[in-house]
Amino acid sequence: MTHTYLDNAATTPMDPAVIAVMTEQMQQNFGNASNIHYFGRQARQVLDASRKTLAQSINAKEAEIVFTSGGTEGDNTAIMQTALQRQKLGRHIITTAIEHEAVLKPLHFLETQGFEVTYLPVDERGLISLADFKAALRDDTILVSIMMGNNEVGSHMPIHEIGELLKDHQAWFHTDAVQAYGLLDIDVQRDHIDLLSVSAHKLNGPKFLGFLYRRQGINFPSFIKGGDQEDKRRAGTENIPAIAGFAKAVELDTPAEKAARQQKYAGFKHQLLAGLTANGIDFAVNGELNPDNLQHVLNIWIKGISTYVLQMNLDLAGFAISGGSACTAGSLEPSHVLTAMYGKDSPRIEESIRISFGKDNTAAEIDNFVAALTKIVQRVKKTVKI
Numbered sequence: 001m002t003h004t005y006l007d008n009a010a011t012t013p014m015d016p017a018v019i020a021v022m023t024e025q026m027q028q029n030f031g032n033a034s035n036i037h038y039f040g041r042q043a044r045q046v047l048d049a050s051r052k053t054l055a056q057s058i059n060a061k062e063a064e065i066v067f068t069s070g071g072t073e074g075d076n077t078a079i080m081q082t083a084l085q086r087q088k089l090g091r092h093i094i095t096t097a098i099e100h101e102a103v104l105k106p107l108h109f110l111e112t113q114g115f116e117v118t119y120l121p122v123d124e125r126g127l128i129s130l131a132d133f134k135a136a137l138r139d140d141t142i143l144v145s146i147m148m149g150n151n152e153v154g155s156h157m158p159i160h161e162i163g164e165l166l167k168d169h170q171a172w173f174h175t176d177a178v179q180a181y182g183l184l185d186i187d188v189q190r191d192h193i194d195l196l197s198v199s200a201h202k203l204n205g206p207k208f209l210g211f212l213y214r215r216q217g218i219n220f221p222s223f224i225k226g227g228d229q230e231d232k233r234r235a236g237t238e239n240i241p242a243i244a245g246f247a248k249a250v251e252l253d254t255p256a257e258k259a260a261r262q263q264k265y266a267g268f269k270h271q272l273l274a275g276l277t278a279n280g281i282d283f284a285v286n287g288e289l290n291p292d293n294l295q296h297v298l299n300i301w302i303k304g305i306s307t308y309v310l311q312m313n314l315d316l317a318g319f320a321i322s323g324g325s326a327c328t329a330g331s332l333e334p335s336h337v338l339t340a341m342y343g344k345d346s347p348r349i350e351e352s353i354r355i356s357f358g359k360d361n362t363a364a365e366i367d368n369f370v371a372a373l374t375k376i377v378q379r380v381k382k383t384v385k386i
């Protein structure tokens with residue numbers, strides 16, 4: 001059986017060029033970048049060069065990039081350390097109802113510690129209202145954490161407009177850019193972003209690695225206690241081979257490549273939806289088909305068939321898709337994103353699947369997926385007599 005991977009929002013396969021760089025580094029460069037001898041200096045050179053590449057990708061300074069274990073650590077660090085550092089200025093935080101759990105769970109914890117969190121609602125497009133944001137912003141707001149692109153429906157939040165509203169406010173602006181990095185044009189200066197989290201494995205890099213952008217002048221203690229690595233901002237010996245691989249993945253992800261991928265994925269979306277329509281499948285798109293959104297994510301409601309049944313049957317047919325965020329895929333809880341968009345009683349919550357495209361997917365695979373999904377829907381509906 002041929003297996004087709006259509007769950008790239010969860011993780012992506014490493015690019016062969018990334019694997020080659022990492023393999024070379026593992027074989028030839030094992031030094032600790034904190035040492036001043038030859039082997040340490042060799043590692044430091046790779047670390048510094050990689051940091052420069054990553055900084056340039058978001059129009060930041062090299063000193064503003066802190067390596068982390070991934071998006072979760074970046075989100076937790078930005079949120080927890082900001083709250084603890086700035087609580088004398090206020091204890092109010094603004095976020096959205098559809099953030100990743102790596103943002104929501106630390107905020108839930110802070111609520112138990114006396115912080116007040118405003119969870120902005122979203123509409124059926126998966127977007128907040130700027131009017132709601134302005135109404136929620138207070139003098140004692142110390143942090144705004146709003147994701148750049150949603151991992152379940154692909155909605156692209158108005159990051160630039162939020163940054164403009166906050167540039168003269170005391171609140172620091174954090175964005176979880178894990179899903180958007182590598183696909184959208186990101187400029188932390190243009191958008192007045194103070195803190196930004198990314199993860200390498202979402203753009204064909206290695207897992208368990210990311211970075212946190214911290215605007216120069218933003219200071220808080222290291223979230224991970226230990227040594228003085230990362231200029232005392234994140235303890236722990238840097239993973240030089242993985243960092244070099246991350247930088248290679250970013251080098252491959254040129255502006256032209258980003259635009260080409262977005263165009264390719266948009267084409268896949270229309271191809272898939274046109275195929276389902278032609279085959280008479282009763283479905284609806286969750287969110288909207290907007291060219292400004294993350295084009296690699298497509299969330300669809302297959303009316304009358306449960307997410308579990310669709311996932312199980314598609315897996316048996318050789319297609320890997322998701323019911324939502326990979327971090328909650330093993331949970332029986334309904335998608336908090338779809339719940340926020342459509343209400344807790346909507347059938348969409350338990351009858352939707354997420355398809356997410358990657359650079360290696362082909363038009364032929366999309367056609368095969370449409371054919372397989374059509375057969376499954378027809379068989380299931382015939383069995384249960386929907």
